[in-house]
Amino acid sequence: MASKPTTLYEKIWNAHVVERRDDGTCLIYIDRHLVHEVTSPQAFEALRMSGRTVRRPELTLAVPDHNLPTTARLDAAGHRLPIADKESAQQLAALEQNAPQFGIRYIGATDREQGIVHVVGPEQGFSLPGATIVCGDSHTACHGGVGALAFGIGTSEVEHVLATQTLLLKQSKAMEVKVTGALGPGVTAKDLILHIIGVIGTAGGTGHVIEFRGPAFEAMSIESRLTVCNMAIEGGARAGLIAPDETTISYIKGRPYAPKGADWDKAVEWWRTLRTDAGATFDKSVTIDAATVEPTVTWGTSPEDTAPIGGTVPAPESFADPSKQEAARASLAYMGLEPGQKLSEVEVQNVFIGSCTNSRIEDLRAAAAVLKGRTKAANVKWAIVVPGSGLVKAQAEAEGLDKVFIAAGLEWREPGCSACLGMNPDKVPAGERCASTSNRNFVGRQGPGSRTHLVSPAMAAAAAVTGRLTDVRELVG
Amino acid sequence: MEPVRTVEGRAIPFGRKNIDTDVIIPAHWLKTISREGLGKGAFETIRTDPDNIFDSAEFAGSPILVAGDNFGCGSSREHAAWALLDLGIKAVIAPSFSDIFSGNAFKNGILTVVLPQEQVDRLLEVARTEPVTIDLETQTVTTPFQDRFSFEIDPFRKHCLLEGLDEVGLTLARDAQIAAYEARASTDMPWFAKGTALKDTGIPA
Missing domain, CATH: 3.30.499.10 (Aconitase, domain 3)
Structure with a gap:
């Protein structure tokens, strides 16, 4: 029997169902969890208070970004400079202590790999196509640029993921934003996503996951796709994603946490199947002509x-x-x-x-x-x-x-x-x-x-x- | 978590649309490592106006907030829910909520009630002088004027709120199911399982 045509979103969702409840809620397995200093202290504290541990510490990566001053971090002698704001310093220190205490890989403020979680994840090959990715930050939607189902969560959910590596979720509706044609010279991915949000409004994607489709996205680099998906949340959608393709595969290849050897071959084989089937239906659809987009x-x-x-x-x-x-x-x-x-x-x-x-x-x-x-x-x-x-x-x-x-x-x-x-x-x-x-x-x-x-x-x-x-x-x- | 059955009392007739989480609690309040004390920063930019409704003698400490469409849009900060709780708000009524905010509210025992705009408009009017009652068991909002509005709520969320259940504890009890998924995934999608345990050097130019 031919299976029902499905959307990219449904494919990733279905691959991660631990358990489906009668009311349609699903316990969804989370492949990758990013943690930063602002939305995690209360989650670690709650684990500590209830005597709970982190189920799969290797699936979480911690890096400070929000509070960190962007001025020099080391003095001439190579010593760390103190952070003037006491509350920021306290939050940063909490992450630095919590991550190793719970066995989580921590990229420190003065490490070469440090950066904004949503830049670090893809760059390190930690964020992978077809993965479920969460972080206590709404711009987690960003990682949809590599074809992942990625969305922001609150601190209680951070705690839930740390303790169980799952989240209890209701499947969102599927929305497509189709962009036909090509962007004009001097018009970038940022202009396009701002234009899209202008068209659909900040609540246009509420309750939906947006798949961005069409030649304008296919022609984009991964960096541009990350820019587009990053702002899906500004259009009300918890997640935005773009189907992985050869551009995605060559971007991921060889990155530190990218799969290797036989795992890589098997992963690529699966990633090539991650696209919306012909005939699959979306609950909502918007079409935009790229040629009409200005800076x-x-x-x-x-x-x-x-x-x-x-x-x-x-x-x-x-x-x-x-x-x-x-x-x-x-x-x-x-x-x-x-x-x-x-x-x-x-x-x-x-x-x-x-x-x-x-x-x-x-x-x-x-x-x-x-x-x-x-x-x-x-x-x-x-x-x-x-x-x-x-x-x-x-x-x-x-x-x-x-x-x-x-x-x-x-x-x-x-x-x-x-x-x-x-x-x-x-x-x-x-x-x-x-x-x-x-x-x-x-x-x-x-x-x-x-x-x-x-x-x-x-x-x-x-x-x-x-x-x-x-x-x-x-x-x- | 404390069980929630009914929320009743004065309701702040706020009504504004698209209230984002930066308005509910500005970013500079997020530097805390505790969940307490954020009520001071709640709606800070609005409360710079001495005549604001949140600090008025009549509405300060009210358990219900009546808001406009798309309440809680913007960032994922759970501090928005903690700030409302600290302000004494136990339920928010609005025509719609952002997905992340309603999840955060639920996890902190705040009831988010979705009603059509015209019913919200009616509550905004009534709330100026009269109390409002939300009954979770019967899923209704009532006023002293015989208004009776029904609302929908996810049955699982309703159950958790009524019983005061801890979601992490509930999921930990599904350990066997999670372990079975992990065993399956280690064969079907082995590349996901290694995470940061996968060591390598450098990154391609």
């Missing part, structure tokens, strides 16, 4: 508040939904923008290139290509480039990208989450704007009163050069 920026305080760089700030009355009108009015007041204002005339005082969305080598190359031989505008007071990991940093330095950034007047930092969220010293001052390659433009996200405009790395670099939101295509042909 995209956000104007408001929700990631769905997107517009092409050639556009203007919308009038709140232009939205049909009264509550969206009200939200837009509040957004514009917070952002200090007027309806009808040209986005390309909005001045920025800060530029942030980094975060789990855009801090990989390809992102840094794209920014450097724009900045080479140029310098930042006088009105840009603070511009930083924060590589996603120590290995990305080393690669960028081997290519001389750090010199390009420094010559252009940007700062070159140590890896971490940095100015994506106001948890470490990298913050945007109140009332000032930041062209940021991160993923959230929420009120206060980059520091109290900060005003965020989400953009691609090339667009952030262009904004650094002109001191305003700028169509990068005007700078590079």
